Every structure is written in structure tokens, then in C-alpha cells.
Amino acid sequence: MVRCVKHKHSETMRGISRRSLLTGAASLVAAPALGAISRPTDVDVAIIGAGAAGIAAGRRLAAAGQRYVLIEASPRVGGRCYTDMTTFGVPYDRAARGIRGRETNPVAKLAAEAKLDIDPAPRGQRVRIGRRNAREGELEDFLAASVRANRAIGDAARSGRDIAAAQLLPRELADWRTSVEFLLGPYATSKDLTEVSAVDLARAADREPNGFCRQGYGALVAKLGSGLRTQLDNPVTRVEWAGRDGVALDTRQGRLAARAVIVTVSTGVLASDAIRFTPELPKRHSDAIARLKPGTYERIALELNGNPFGLSRDDLVFEKSDGPRTGALLANIGRTPLCTIDVGGAFGRDLAAQGEAAMIAYAADWLAGLYGGDIRKSVGRSHATRWSSDPLIRGGWSSASPGGAGSRAVLREALSARLWFAGEAAHDTAWGSVEGAWETGERAANEILRSFGVLRDEPAAKAKGAVKRSAPKRQEF
Numbered sequence: 001m002v003r004c005v006k007h008k009h010s011e012t013m014r015g016i017s018r019r020s021l022l023t024g025a026a027s028l029v030a031a032p033a034l035g036a037i038s039r040p041t042d043v044d045v046a047i048i049g050a051g052a053a054g055i056a057a058g059r060r061l062a063a064a065g066q067r068y069v070l071i072e073a074s075p076r077v078g079g080r081c082y083t084d085m086t087t088f089g090v091p092y093d094r095a096a097r098g099i100r101g102r103e104t105n106p107v108a109k110l111a112a113e114a115k116l117d118i119d120p121a122p123r124g125q126r127v128r129i130g131r132r133n134a135r136e137g138e139l140e141d142f143l144a145a146s147v148r149a150n151r152a153i154g155d156a157a158r159s160g161r162d163i164a165a166a167q168l169l170p171r172e173l174a175d176w177r178t179s180v181e182f183l184l185g186p187y188a189t190s191k192d193l194t195e196v197s198a199v200d201l202a203r204a205a206d207r208e209p210n211g212f213c214r215q216g217y218g219a220l221v222a223k224l225g226s227g228l229r230t231q232l233d234n235p236v237t238r239v240e241w242a243g244r245d246g247v248a249l250d251t252r253q254g255r256l257a258a259r260a261v262i263v264t265v266s267t268g269v270l271a272s273d274a275i276r277f278t279p280e281l282p283k284r285h286s287d288a289i290a291r292l293k294p295g296t297y298e299r300i301a302l303e304l305n306g307n308p309f310g311l312s313r314d315d316l317v318f319e320k321s322d323g324p325r326t327g328a329l330l331a332n333i334g335r336t337p338l339c340t341i342d343v344g345g346a347f348g349r350d351l352a353a354q355g356e357a358a359m360i361a362y363a364a365d366w367l368a369g370l371y372g373g374d375i376r377k378s379v380g381r382s383h384a385t386r387w388s389s390d391p392l393i394r395g396g397w398s399s400a401s402p403g404g405a406g407s408r409a410v411l412r413e414a415l416s417a418r419l420w421f422a423g424e425a426a427h428d429t430a431w432g433s434v435e436g437a438w439e440t441g442e443r444a445a446n447e448i449l450r451s452f453g454v455l456r457d458e459p460a461a462k463a464k465g466a467v468k469r470s471a472p473k474r475q476e477f
């Protein structure tokens, strides 16, 4: 019976792409050359954090023949790209999984070099209404409500009204309101729309994933980082960035001198003061960091044997919700029994605070509400992430608070031509993504190379490996 319903509604969904529902729908400082270094430095560039941004920066500096080192606090590289192979025995991406714009995505383009495979993502999503799939007319209503909400946010953003996106939702969203709030809020930004800048949201690039790495996105990023000069298990605790001789870092493994530093840790970590800056960061930067704090986005993973939903590979399912206690299901991941339920925003935060058992119980209850209680019998192994309480991450991804849309540009401003920030939060449009983080790492590395005079003869925008800056893009339906 489930299979019949599934078939009928996969036809129904064919015309509605992920793009149609998702939100995207959703100074540089001209750095002077550093000049002569009066004492030897250990490296030219120290990169703090070996996530996507740090790895991209490391590869760029390695290619340019610079002395660099990646300093990573945890025992592995990849940060919020992490494929866990042990919990389920199949690739389980605990955070980033969906590849956006796989034809142009700089990380996906390197998959062949890494000898890994990118599979296309199926188009479209399903929507459950209680225990049945939404009918075509209902899907159109959901789509129309999303369009109205996006237009209202886009119109306000264009007129410069950087207020909370929640204030702009039209009244006519009727009984699709909470579903739209989830789609544009926690699912797209990791925050509730009351905490999200309308301008930042309107600028966001298309978030539709159109590919998955068969071996895991985390496996791909880790492979791209292998072979780089990296110190693992080595948290940085202090950055002295205004000395005449460059920068000095205090790390667990000792002190290190460099001509310049790229800091790629999350804005949650920066806001926590786990790394002290000497002198303190200018207020302009610390305000920007405070306005770009990550929200909450957690993943509950269940092994569901026997495909009890009757769904296809990588099917994405939302529900018509009646409140914020909702999630997004990704079923039969990579044709395995692995399914994930993602939760976020204030609801996700409160749920995660109750612990892993409560998260798993919620996911089983939620699925039982949508597909029937028998689902529980299929549940095998389980796991839930706790990114928000991980001291090295502290949240989902950055989302600007109302009034904070300009903060990403401030974060990118280099300080004293010695200190650069990179990472997903520093990207104007592709924040909260792997490719966004990657591009900011490459960009910071290129700026440093220019400040060293290594790229002196190349115009900034055309420098080899320079980041193409995508024009702020608003999704139209």
C-alpha cells in the first residue's frame, strides 16, 4: 500500500523541484606587502582549522610553494564535513551531505582527482500530511505559500529593510505557515526566522543540492586535505597579531611564528573566546562575529531496515506541520537503510539539550506519526549529532541576525595585513555551505599571496585560483 502511494506521489512531485521549495528561495583590504621579517618565522602562513576553508587555503598555499601549516584542534580534518564509516558501516555524513551546484562547485569538481564519485540527487521533495502524501493541489498551495514568503522577504531586502524575516511573512500563508517557517528558517538557516536577517536570507545562493558524494562529502573533503602539512590535536589558544615580526600563535604543542594567519574556526568558536586575540579584535570585527553566530542544526540518523517507507534513494520529505516540532527526512541514503531526520532552530536546540536518547525517541515518534507505528519495528542502529555542544564547532552554520547583513564583509577585512578570517561565515551568498567555506579559504590565501608579492603581477580578480564572486542571487520561482 505504501508503495502504491509512493509511486503515485512521485509522479505528483515531478514538476516541483527542490529549488522550488528551498529558501535560497531562498574589503577586501588592499594589503601592503609585509616587508622584511626581522626574525625567522616557522612558516609563512599558519591556518587555524582544517575544515573545508582551511584545506582550500592550504592547497592554494602549497600550490604557490609557500611554507604553511594547518593547525587543527581535533584528531581529524574536515570539521563540519565528516563522514562516519563506523556507526552504521556505510557512509554517514554527520553534517554536510548535499552538494550544491555540482557542475560549478569547486569541491565537487575535485572529486575525480580524489577518485570519488558524485551521484546526481533526485529532484523534488515529497510532503506528508499526516499519514498520506500531499495531493497535487496541496503541493501547489505549499509552493505558492513559499513563493509569497520569499517574495515578501526579497522585496523588503531590496528596499534595505534588514529586519527579522519573520516580520515579513504574509498573512495569506494560511495553514502552510509553519511549514514555510521551517523551510526558510531552521532548514535553510539553522535559526528561526525571528532571528534571521531578511537581507542575509534574500542574498543566499540557491541551496538546492543536486549531487551527493557516494563515499560521503566528508570523505571527499578529507581526501582533498590529505597530504597537506597538518598538526592534529593541536588547539590554538592565542593569536598575537600586531607584532612587528608577523604573528605568534600559542598552541597545545607550543609557540609558532608566522608571517600571516588565516583563522577558519566557526563564528560560534570565535564568539566563545576559546582563542584569545592580542590585541583584542577591533569592535567592528567582534560585533560582526556576534551577529553571525550559528544557529542549531542537528541530525538524527536511524537505520531502517527493509525500506518501510517505500521511498527511493535520497528521497527528501517534509511534512505539513502544525508547529515548530518538525524536521526533514532524507530516506535510503545512497541506497542504504540509513535515514536521517534533521531538526534545527529553537526546537532543535531544546531537543538536543535533552540528549541523544530524547532526540532518537523524537525521530521515531515523528516518523510513526507520518508513516504508522510499525516503523518502529524497522529501527536498527541509531545516532544523533550534537554539533551545538561540540566546543570546536558550537552550532549549525552562521546566519546573520536582523540588522547584521553587512557583517560578512566586515569579517573578511584583513587586519594589519597579517590576520585573515575565512570559513563559511565569510561568504556573502554561499554561507552555510562547503563550497562557500572552500571559496573563502582560497580567497584569503590569494590575498595573502598578493600581500607577499607572489601574485603581484596578476590583477586581483584574475589571479590564478582567485575566487569568482557570485553576484548576490535571489531565487525566483
Ligand SMILES: Cc1cc2nc3c(=O)[nH]c(=O)nc-3n(C[C@H](O)[C@H](O)[C@H](O)COP(=O)(O)OP(=O)(O)OC[C@H]3O[C@@H](n4cnc5c(N)ncnc54)[C@H](O)[C@@H]3O)c2cc1C
Pocket (backbone or CB within 6 Å): 048, 049, 050, 051, 052, 053, 054, 071, 072, 073, 074, 077, 078, 079, 080, 081, 094, 095, 096, 097, 098, 099, 100, 209, 234, 235, 236, 237, 264, 265, 266, 269, 274, 275, 297, 298, 299, 387, 391, 392, 393, 395, 396, 397, 422, 423, 424, 425, 431, 432, 433, 434, 435, 437
Ligand atoms: C548538520 C549540518 C548539515 C549541513 N549540511 C550541509 C550540506 O548538506 N551541504 C553543504 O554544503 N553544507 C552543509 N552544512 C554546512 C557545512 O558543513 C559548513 O558550512 C562547512 O563545512 C564549514 O566549513 P568551515 O571550514 O568554514 O568550518 P569548519 O568545518 O567548522 O572548520 C573549522 C575547523 O576549526 C577547528 N577548530 C576549532 N577550534 C579550533 C582551535 N582553537 N584551534 C584549531 N582548530 C580549531 C575545528 O575542529 C574545525 O575542524 C551543514 C552543516 C551542519 C552542521
